[in-house]
Amino acid sequence: MNIATLTASSSLGLKEKIKAHIELLDPVTWISVFPCLACGVMGSGAMQPTWHDYLLLLLLFVMYGPLGTGFSQSVNDYFDLELDRLNEPTRPIPSGRISEREAIWNWGIVLFAALAISIALSIHIGGQRGLILSVCMASGLIFGYIYSAPPFKLKKNIFLSAPAVGMSYGVITYLSANALFSEIRPEVVWLAVLNFFMAISLIIMNDFKSEKGDAESGMKSLTVLVGSRYTFLTAFIIIDLVFAGFAILAWQWGFHLLMYMILVSLVVNILVQIPIYRDPRTGASFMQGAVSDGFGNAIGKSEVHEHNAFLRFQVINNILFLINQFVAAGMIGMKYM
Template identity: 35%
Template sequence: MPSSDAVIPSPLIRTVLTHLQLLDPVTWLGPWQCFCCGVLAVGLRPADLTWADGVKFFLACGLIGPLLTGFSQSINDYFDRHLDAINDPERPIPAGRISLAAARANFILTALLAIGNMALLYLVTDSPLILLLGAAGLFLAYAYSAPGFRLKENGWFGTTSVGLGYCMVPWLLAAHLFAREPGFPFFHLALGVVNALVAMGLITMNDFKSIEGDRKNNLKTLPVLYGERGAMLIAFTEINLAQVIFVATCFYFGYAVIGWLGVAFFIPQVIQQVQLYRAPNDARLLTSLGRNAAGRSLISQSQSGAHPGFIRFLVGSNLLTVTALTAVAIVHGYWR
């Protein structure tokens, strides 16, 4: 029996939490990571920062996380409610915790707030490029799920739109907001592509957990088109190509130490990929991670029921994340 002193949330709190679940806050972390790494990569020193930089950073974090990423998650839940009824029936809409009208209001309001945020950033920076990047992120989020585009129905278009919207747009936004030189230097364009490729690989692996529902609804995700091992090879190619671009960029710009570090991380990454390819459904890594707090922190609630292969690939691909964080933390002028 439940404890007599258990706290039962009020209807208002339950409603707020349900709306927040539609925005799926855990998914904000990836775009935020790309943005923050992009800010570090411009080479700013603390002494260079101004109050205007603080305002830009605050507004950009709101735009990238709760608004653009939150919008993409909310609108995806709305148009994928029939899929979630098969693949994830505990989501708010198929579970009946929120009405369709309220769910629709959620993503419409989020989109309007995103547009308002873009306008504020434009007023602060006086740069039309801010509006262009924000509009691109909003359009990609809409086109991924909404009828008329429905990019997610094609594995190639879907993964590409996620890579561009979730990772490349935040990186380029950071470069544009905080770089002291105009435009997008080649260094930032290259690392934006690296982040996009990593996201494409992860999305491909994440689609493993919904193969059954995707097949029933004729969604041509890469695991549906090519099977688990075929999709793995595509994901491995994307993540490894990202690593090659990253290492080449480091060497080209004179970051030899970081370049060699990238090469060193590449070796265990390939070993992990080979192990995963041989046993894609081996859940031992997932089980071992769940036994300790550090491991649980790597896996979000929304990923806890995912295909074991996705979890293993997520952990393995974090080697690239470590490399990227190391590179951008050691800003221009160090470790050349």
């Protein structure tokens, strides 16, 4: 660390230092796990409107949101310091608001807190369900660390990083939330599988934001390997197959109205995908207002044209997928009540 960085870190007041530590945990990413947690709970059909169950739900959300997801983001910033100096120089560590030692304290504390809550919840519910919850949380924290940290640094290769993200955000969240209140429902497992592949497709496109830095540092993101158009095509094929598989499952579960909702969502998605594939830089520009003035605070904003196109698509795709996901989880839960 150079003298200027050390001086910037030490000169911050307590309030600014706390804000920098929270920023290092990247709060905007916490909400990414909340829908899966909520649907996992809904799909169990077993949560009761009691203070006890509300407390369990709160601990679950804190464990996977600010602590679990925050841990992975803090670790990522720590080990990506040199890359962030190029791609995101305003982040807490490269900007000098937090020292590297303080960053270690940051992710060390949230790691300990996440493990403590996980162990407490696992002991509280006990049995196989407790084991599932503790194994899921431990797996998520391990993935969160080796995703960014050497020697594994899974993020250097899209064929390793995307499945790791899919498992962390799309599978263990669903299973943990379900296990907290009931035995694992087979339909919930299928929803987790769908979220696994949806997360893979989204992380593939999210790499647009760091394409320049990835290329210079030797990271093998799909956009570096095959270019923007084929990256979009690959992600869109995965997404469309997820919606098609979701429709088939809904039909098999007897949720026929839901199946029609999913098919309509698939058609809408394809109509948005076509202009983006044709022009990866400016496609679906009619959605730019939603990113600039509306959802941008939740999903982020970008100066990279291809990443901005991904954000425009994400507004439509995520809303459609979330609506169908919540409806499915609610119907599954009602089946087991």
